[in-house]
Amino acid sequence: MKSSQPPFPSSHLDSTSDTDSDDHEHGPRLTVTQEDQLKVESQVAEIYRCLVGIPLHRQSVALELWRDKHIEYLTKGLNQLGHTFQVLDANRPWLCYWILHSFAVLGEEVDSELESRVVDFLSRCQDKEGGYAGGPGQMPHLATTYAAVNTLVNLGTQKALSSINREGIYKFLLEMKDSSGAFRMHHAGEVDARSCYCAISVASLLKIIDDDLVRGIGDYIASCQTYEGGIGGEPHSEAHGGYTFCGLASMILIDEVEKLDMASLIGWVASRQGIELGFQGRANKLVDGCYSFWQGAALVLAQKLLPLAEKVSEEQSSIHAIRDYSDIGIEFMRRGNQTGLLFHHLALQQYIILCSQILEGGFRDKPGKFRDYYHTCYCLSGLSLCQYSMRDGDLKPSPSDILGPYSNLLEPVHPLYNVVLDKFFLANEFFSKNSF
Numbered sequence: 001m002k003s004s005q006p007p008f009p010s011s012h013l014d015s016t017s018d019t020d021s022d023d024h025e026h027g028p029r030l031t032v033t034q035e036d037q038l039k040v041e042s043q044v045a046e047i048y049r050c051l052v053g054i055p056l057h058r059q060s061v062a063l064e065l066w067r068d069k070h071i072e073y074l075t076k077g078l079n080q081l082g083h084t085f086q087v088l089d090a091n092r093p094w095l096c097y098w099i100l101h102s103f104a105v106l107g108e109e110v111d112s113e114l115e116s117r118v119v120d121f122l123s124r125c126q127d128k129e130g131g132y133a134g135g136p137g138q139m140p141h142l143a144t145t146y147a148a149v150n151t152l153v154n155l156g157t158q159k160a161l162s163s164i165n166r167e168g169i170y171k172f173l174l175e176m177k178d179s180s181g182a183f184r185m186h187h188a189g190e191v192d193a194r195s196c197y198c199a200i201s202v203a204s205l206l207k208i209i210d211d212d213l214v215r216g217i218g219d220y221i222a223s224c225q226t227y228e229g230g231i232g233g234e235p236h237s238e239a240h241g242g243y244t245f246c247g248l249a250s251m252i253l254i255d256e257v258e259k260l261d262m263a264s265l266i267g268w269v270a271s272r273q274g275i276e277l278g279f280q281g282r283a284n285k286l287v288d289g290c291y292s293f294w295q296g297a298a299l300v301l302a303q304k305l306l307p308l309a310e311k312v313s314e315e316q317s318s319i320h321a322i323r324d325y326s327d328i329g330i331e332f333m334r335r336g337n338q339t340g341l342l343f344h345h346l347a348l349q350q351y352i353i354l355c356s357q358i359l360e361g362g363f364r365d366k367p368g369k370f371r372d373y374y375h376t377c378y379c380l381s382g383l384s385l386c387q388y389s390m391r392d393g394d395l396k397p398s399p400s401d402i403l404g405p406y407s408n409l410l411e412p413v414h415p416l417y418n419v420v421l422d423k424f425f426l427a428n429e430f431f432s433k434n435s436f
C-alpha cells in the first residue's frame, strides 16, 4: 500500500520551485537528488547484468522486418473496416487507429480516396454534442475519442484535422470530469488512470487543455502509484504497464511529474523486461509484445525526464520555461535522452522481430497466439521507440541501435501520444493557428 508521504519530500525538489502553488510560475520540477539517481542507476545496472549474457542474433536474416507482408495484412484489414468486425462493433475507431497508425509507422501513405472514407466514417461516429463513439449512433466514449483523434492526426490532412469538433470535445471532456479530478470513460462510466490519459492526451493534441480540465488529475494519478513503483488503474489496484504509461504520460502533459516517485517507477518498469527479452505487463505474468510500447514508452519518457547522467543545462531543459500546457508536447520533443538507456533496446527489438512478428504479416502477443491489429500497432510502435531511443536531436538513429538490417528503420512516434512525429508537428501547427 502506498504511504501517505509525498514520494519526493520537498528536500528532493529543485530549490527554485519548492511550493505547490507556483508550479507554472517556475515551470516543472524535474530534478532529482543524487540519492535518487544512484538508486535508479544501480537498479538499471542490475537488470542489464541479467540481460547481457543473452546472445543477440545481430547478423541473422531472420531479423528482417517483413514490411510488404505487414502492409498486405493491414490493407486487408482496411478493406474490411466497413462491413466486418461485428464483434468489435463498439471499437471501430480503435480499428481505424491500430491499422492506420501501423501504416504510418511503416512510412506508408494512404491514398486520398481511402482517407476520405475514414474521415467520413469517423465523422459519423462523432456525437453532435461532442466526442467520438465506438460506432455511428452509439454514446461518446473517451477511449474511442482518443482513437479517433489519433487516427485523424496521423492522416494529417486539412480535411482530417478540420473534421474534429474541438469545441464539442472540450464540452464532452468537462462533462466527463469527476469530482475526484479524474475522468469518467463515458456518462456514468468508470474512472481510472486510462480515462485520465485519454482525456488529457486528446486535450493536449487539440490544444484545448486548460486548468479546468487539469485540476485534480495529478493527485488522483499519484494515488494510483503502488508500493511496487508502477501505477495501477485505480487507487489500491495492482501496478500494470498499461496504466503506468497512462499515468506517467498524463503527469508529463499536466506538468506534475514531481508527484510521482520516479525512482521506484523506473525500477519497477525496468524490472519487467525479462530473460525472454520482451516486457511483461505486471509482476509474475508472461511477456507480451504489446508491452513493448506500454512499458517501453514509459522508460523512453523517463529517459527524457531525469537528469541522471549529468545536470541538464537551462538551455537544454527548455521545458522548464513552459507556462502553457498546450506546448508541453512540443517542448518535450526538444529534450534529448538525459539518462542513457533505461532498458535493453536491442533485446526488445529481438523479442518483437523474432517472437511477435508473423512472417505472413502482422504481430502477436507471443508465439502460439494469433496475430491481431492491436498487437501489430503496439509492436510496431514499440519497435520504433527502441530504434530512436538513443537518437541525438534530428539525426537518423545510428546503425548500432537498429537490430537487423538498417532497412528495418521505422518512422519515429511521439511517445506521449503515440502518433507519428511529423504528423504531430503538422497538427500542432494546424491547431495553433485555429482557435476553437
Ligand SMILES: CC(C)=CCC/C(C)=C/CC/C(C)=C/COP(=O)(O)OP(=O)(O)O
Residues within 6 Å of the ligand: 143, 146, 194, 197, 198, 240, 241, 242, 243, 246, 280, 281, 282, 285, 286, 288, 294
Ligand atoms: C490508451 C489506453 C486505452 C490505454 C490502455 C492501457 C492498457 C493496455 C491497460 C491494460 C489493461 C489491463 C488490466 C490488462 C490486463 O490484461 P491481462 O490480464 O489479459 O494481461 P496481463 O496478464 O499481461 O496483465
Ligand SMILES: [Zn+2]
Residues within 6 Å of the ligand: 288, 289, 290, 291, 365, 375
Ligand atoms: Zn498484449
